[in-house]
Amino acid sequence: MLELLPGLTRIYEEWAGVHPGVRPLTVQFPPGDGGLDGVLAYPLEGHWLLVTFGLTELGEKTSAEPRVSGAGFEFTCRIPREDGDETVPAWVLRVLKALADRFLDGADLDVGHWIVTPAPLGGDPANGAMTSLVIVHDTELRAMATDNGLVAFFQLVGLMAEEGAQVQEAGTAAPLVALLRDRDPRMLTDPARDPVRL
Numbered sequence: 170m171l172e173l174l175p176g177l178t179r180i181y182e183e184w185a186g187v188h189p190g191v192r193p194l195t196v197q198f199p200p201g202d203g204g205l206d207g208v209l210a211y212p213l214e215g216h217w218l219l220v221t222f223g224l225t226e227l228g229e230k231t232s233a234e235p236r237v238s239g240a241g242f243e244f245t246c247r248i249p250r251e252d253g254d255e256t257v258p259a260w261v262l263r264v265l266k267a268l269a270d271r272f273l274d275g276a277d278l279d280v281g282h283w284i285v286t287p288a289p290l291g292g293d294p295a296n297g298a299m300t301s302l303v304i305v306h307d308t309e310l311r312a313m314a315t316d317n318g319l320v321a322f323f324q325l326v327g328l329m330a331e332e333g334a335q336v337q338e339a340g341t342a343a344p345l346v347a348l349l350r351d352r353d354p355r356m357l358t359d360p361a362r363d364p365v366r367l
Contacts, residue, residue, distance in 0.1 A: 176227035176238060179315045181209065184220060187309050188213065193220075196257060198266060205269040210257045216357055217250045217257060221265050224272070226317040238317040244268060245307045246325045247357045260291025261358075264302070268325065280304050280323060283342045285333050290360070299360040301333030302326065303342045308356050327358035335367050 184193070188211055197207035206223030225239040226232065232239060248261050272278045283303040289296035307322035314320075326349065328336065336342045348365045349356055 174227040176225055176315055176317055176320075177206075177222050179313065180220065180222055180225075180243065180320070183310065183313045184209065184211065184218075188218070194255070194257060196262060198223075204273040205266050208257070208262060208265055212250060212255060214252075215250060216247050216355065217261070219244075219246045219248070219257070219261060219265060220322070221245070221269060224269055225315070225320045230317045232318075234318065236318050238315050238320050240272065241319060242321040242323045244325055245310075245322050247308075247355055249357060249359050249361070258291075258293075260293035260296065263291040264325065268302070278304060278323070280306055281342060283328070283333065283336050285337065290327055290358070296327075296360040298330045298364075299327045299358070300330045301328035301336070303328055303336065303346060305346055305350075305356065308350075308354060324356060325358065326356045327360065329362075329364040331364050331366075339367070 191211050191213060193209040193211045195207060196210060198205055204223060205221055209220040209222065211218040221244045224243050244265055246261055246265060248258065283301060285301045290299050303326050304323050305326055307324040310322050312319055312321040332345055336345055344367055345365060352365065
């Protein structure tokens, strides 16, 4: 598959440079089921790194904008992982796919934007009070150049309900994001963490 899709090969190679020697699992979504083709899931120490593919142009160039590949970005997310765990939690795949579908349906999603969800992330009750997301530049790889144009990486970071309310009241996620980054430079989406208060 990779050799047939140069855009996906570039994503794979770029992240291999960030995490050499780590082989990702490839999760593919059924053809025609929305716009996202799948997710590369890197089993790292203490966490999963998820990288979507399909929002950008993986094969030949089809869009009219030469400087940007497709949507211009792919999503990333980092969630806790137990040692030896080789199964990607289904809830985070649902979150990534739902956000990609939302974007392709016309929603404006960019760095600094936040999304309040009506239920725990991914519809998983185990995620408890984590009911919001904020979009930031990926903490390890901000963007890369491809033959089809620029590809940025937008990291999704889960917020607790009270943090989402603080962001809504403030009208900006920037102060909260700064506090979260100080606490955890990787910015893991960890439903078990303590809330941050401004």
